[in-house]
Amino acid sequence: MGDLGNLIKTTACALYRCAGSTATDRRRSQSATGAYPLAIVQRWLWVTQPDFWAQLQGGRLEHGLKIEWTCDKKARHGDVALLYRADMAKDIAHLFRVDSDKPVEGEHPLDANRKAWWCHATLMHTLRHPLLLPDLRAEPRLASWAALEANFHALSFEIDDTVWRVLLEFAHPLDRIDLRRYGS
Numbered sequence: 001m002g003d004l005g006n007l008i009k010t011t012a013c014a015l016y017r018c019a020g021s022t023a024t025d026r027r028r029s030q031s032a033t034g035a036y037p038l039a040i041v042q043r044w045l046w047v048t049q050p051d052f053w054a055q056l057q058g059g060r061l062e063h064g065l066k067i068e069w070t071c072d073k074k075a076r077h078g079d080v081a082l083l084y085r086a087d088m089a090k091d092i093a094h095l096f097r098v099d100s101d102k103p104v105e106g107e108h109p110l111d112a113n114r115k116a117w118w119c120h121a122t123l124m125h126t127l128r129h130p131l132l133l134p135d136l137r138a139e140p141r142l143a144s145w146a147a148l149e150a151n152f153h154a155l156s157f158e159i160d161d162t163v164w165r166v167l168l169e170f171a172h173p174l175d176r177i178d179l180r181r182y183g184s
Contacts, residue, residue, distance in 0.1 A: 043159035043183050044072055044081040046096070047152050049110075050088050063123055069096070070109060071119035072156040077101050080183040081121065082159070082167070084152055091130035092167070095182060096121040109155075116155055124182050129172040141166045 046069055071081065075098050083094040099120040108114035136142055147157040159167070164183065168176055 041183055042075065042079040043164055044075060044079060044098075045084055045092070045147050045157040045159055046071060046081045047084045047086055047147075047155055047157070049086050063126070065123040066099070067096075067121055067123070068118055069121050070116045070155040071098065071100075071103050071121075072158065073103050073105075073117040074158075075100070075103055075117070075119050075156075080124070081156075084147070085130075086152055089130070090133040092136075093127050093130040094123060095125040095127070095179060097124045097182060125175070125178040127171065127175045129175060131167060131170050135170060139166060139170070 048069075069081075075081070077098055077100060079098040081096045081098065082092045083096060084092050099122055100118075103117035103119045105115050106118045108116040136148060142148055142163060145157075145163050147154075147159075150157075168179055171179055
C-alpha cells in the first residue's frame with residue numbers, strides 16, 4: 001500500500017474504533033509519512049479543592065486565563081478538561097484546553113511525598129449553569145463513571161465518549177454549544 005493508502009487507513013483508524021487500540025492510542029499514532037492524522041480530542045475531568053480554585057479571582061475565572069494545573073500523564077496539546085470544584089461548590093464549572101505538548105512531573109499539590117503531572121492550560125469557557133453533583137449522581141448512565149465511583153478523590157479522570165454525551169445532555173443549551181466546539 002502506498003503512502004496515500006497508509007494515510008487513508010491511518011485517518012480511518014483515527015476516526016473509527018480499530019481493533020486493539022484506544023482513542024488515545026489512535027490519536028497518538030502517526031501515518032507512514034510521519035504526519036499526524038486528524039486529531040481526536042481526549043477529554044478529562046480535573047478535580048480541585050476550594051483552597052485552590054477560590055484563589056483564582058475568588059473562584060471566578062476569566063476566559064483566556066493561562067494556568068498550570070495537575071493533569072493526567074496522557075494529556076496532550078489540544079485535549080480539553082472540565083474542572084470539578086469539590087467541597088463547597090460540588091459542580092463542574094469550567095472548560096480548559098491543554099496547551100502542553102507533554103505534561104511535566106512535579107510535586108503533588110496536597111502531598112509533598114507524592115508526585116503529580118502538570119499541564120499548561122487555557123480557560124476556554126465558564127458554564128453559565130454549572131453541572132451539579134446531585135444531578136450527576138441521579139443519572140443512572142453515569143453510575144459506572146470512575147469519577148463518581150471514586151467520589152472525585154483523584155486529580156484527574158478520563159471522560160469517555162458515553163459520559164461526554166451524557167454531560168452534554170445535562171448542559172444548558174448555550175453551554176452545550178461551547179462544549180461541543182472545544183470537546184467534540
